[in-house]
Amino acid sequence: MNKKKNNKNKLWLDSAERMVFRLGENQPVQVIHHLFSNKQKSQYDMHYGLELGILLEGKMQRYYRNFQENISPGQIWLCGMWEPHGWKVTQAPCEVVVLIISPPMLARTHFENIHNLKWLNPFKVSPKDRPQVRKTNQNIIIDIGNSLIKDFSKETTLQMAWVHLKLLEILLILHDNWKVKSLPKKIFPDSFTKINTVLQLAFENPSLITTHRAAQVCKMNRNSFARMFKEIMGISFSEFALRYRVDGSAQQLLNSNKQIKAIAAKWGFTDTSHLHRCFKKYYGCSPLDYRKNFNLNQH
Numbered sequence: 050m051n052k053k054k055n056n057k058n059k060l061w062l063d064s065a066e067r068m069v070f071r072l073g074e075n076q077p078v079q080v081i082h083h084l085f086s087n088k089q090k091s092q093y094d095m096h097y098g099l100e101l102g103i104l105l106e107g108k109m110q111r112y113y114r115n116f117q118e119n120i121s122p123g124q125i126w127l128c129g130m131w132e133p134h135g136w137k138v139t140q141a142p143c144e145v146v147v148l149i150i151s152p153p154m155l156a157r158t159h160f161e162n163i164h165n166l167k168w169l170n171p172f173k174v175s176p177k178d179r180p181q182v183r184k185t186n187q188n189i190i191i192d193i194g195n196s197l198i199k200d201f202s203k204e205t206t207l208q209m210a211w212v213h214l215k216l217l218e219i220l221l222i223l224h225d226n227w228k229v230k231s232l233p234k235k236i237f238p239d240s241f242t243k244i245n246t247v248l249q250l251a252f253e254n255p256s257l258i259t260t261h262r263a264a265q266v267c268k269m270n271r272n273s274f275a276r277m278f279k280e281i282m283g284i285s286f287s288e289f290a291l292r293y294r295v296d297g298s299a300q301q302l303l304n305s306n307k308q309i310k311a312i313a314a315k316w317g318f319t320d321t322s323h324l325h326r327c328f329k330k331y332y333g334c335s336p337l338d339y340r341k342n343f344n345l346n347q348h
Contacts, residue, residue, distance in 0.1 A: 077154035078212050080201035085143040093135035095296070097248060098149040099172045100128035101219065103194035107143025111136050113176040123187025125219070127179050129172045130282055131248070131289060133296075146194045148216060152281075153241040158217070168220055170229060173283060180227040193219055240277055243267040247278070247286070251293055257317035260286045295331050298324060302340045309336050 109120045112135035128134045155168040182190050200211040247263045264274035278286045298316040313324040328336045
């Protein structure tokens with residue numbers, strides 16, 4: 050294995066986290082403000098809500114499975130539903146504002162006279178094809194980011210409306226002159242409800258859930274469900290379920306002293322060898338080395 054690949058795999062040895070944000074009809078967007086006074090090591094997470102981040106000051110590196118990019122002030126980053134992603138502060142102080150967005154809200158948002166504007170498209174294409182802010186608009190994005198911080202701190206009846214409008218303004222700026230190579234198909238809002246039902250099923254049942262079982266829960270045939278899930282999530286249901294179970298086993302490796310055999314059984318792997326193969330695929334190391342690496346970094 051060459052040095053470049055070793056470095057890439059090492060990034061995924063850092064702690065990953067399945068984030069939970071409370072999104073709903075009354076609060077379809079959450080605004081999070083971070084100020085980092087020092088450089089930060091790589092961190093990884095994934096979550097149901099879409100993510101749009103704005104860098105206000107400093108510099109960051111953003112990581113995806115097969116892509117990474119450097120972010121400067123006035124630029125943004127985007128993450129799709131349950132898409133593993135990571136970041137590292139490379140220049141401090143570093144200030145960011147992050148929007149976690151309910152997917153159904155964007156799916157339902159439309160302008161009656163503009164039919165080709167799909168708000169979800171920037172989140173659904175591959176990371177390397179996502180739009181970025183042009184240099185001439187970066188100061189505008191910084192102003193919007195600072196305004197979002199102020200607006201979200203005001204607990205008024207119009208708070209969420211202002212946040213929603215600013216989110217759409219950012220997306221309009223991103224859509225300006227952006228030509229995506231292949232446009233995703235139309236997604237109906239009730240698809241997200243079905244997807245979320247299946248996600249909750251996976252979270253409540255760490256053992257293996259088949260695509261057939263997931264389709265039954267959504268009251269769909271297997272092929273229709275598989276197409277819908279792939280279109281929305283960008284990966285197959287079987288791939289998502291495997292990612293989730295590997296991620297869950299990783300968290301338990303770090304947060305308990307249970308034997309690897311017991312962890313493998315809990316998360317639906319046939320044996321330790323099965324967990325080992327899957328773990329190597331995503332984390333670039335064995336479960337045992339992952340646990341050892343974490344313990345060494347804690348001392």
